[in-house]
Amino acid sequence: MNTDPRIDVAETVYRFAYGIDQRDWDAYRAIFVQPPIEIEFDYSSYHGRPATRMSVDAWIAGITPLFTALDATQHSMTNPLVEIEGDAARCRVYMQATHFLWRHDLEAMTGSTEPEFTIGGHYDDHLVRVDGRWRIDRVALSVRWRRGNPAIMDLAGGART
Template structure:
């Protein structure tokens, strides 16, 4: 018998895979379809309150940031999945490493370190859709720790790429 918790965890893992591979169509496919908005809560990362956003606007907002970085590796582990009918909740530990190599890092960020990494966990809510796939409709990141040169993130967002 197939365990649906595996499908839920795989959907959450595809969140990391889509970003790291810059597979924006694949990344988009893990979220619910419009017109539904998604609740994104990254307040523990940046201090701004949680917000409901159109998923296409979300993908459009994160694409320049991650495309401006030279490499990322989002690692997710230890999934705890609870399913209640057509709604699932999944918590995973995470570490997200971001890299930007540039000759002028010191001048532009005040630091020569080309890495910024955060650790913590994601709490995601997923719904089973008409196509029987689990899709994310709420994301909450809780950051426990940070290390490295956080200023590379803003530099990446505004970086001109060839």
């Protein structure tokens, strides 16, 4: 633990990106509040569906097939703005999430030879201090821009051949 709790909050948020990119689901799971508490995930700016609440295990079970099917990802988070009030914190970070899928049939399957899809924007996360450690209990993504071939995400999310 650092002497400045804002660093601990920011590091917890950075571990969100690290866990996904390394496909280290145990490390990823450890940054969230644990069951029976549910986490609110708001990715409405990405896919248009409303925010949802679920257990961290359900969330990880839902995203694992997609990220396992992608060949590589790099999630970058910068410029954390952290506000702490007691045992609660808010952290906003700029983000870029780059996803790659290399396939011989990419053009036939997606209409493009582009193997990359990147989004940029920011995350607004809410964290709580539990047993002296910061844990995420709410994630909200605000997508500001997109670049590349978004169809690779649908292709990776389906059966991979």
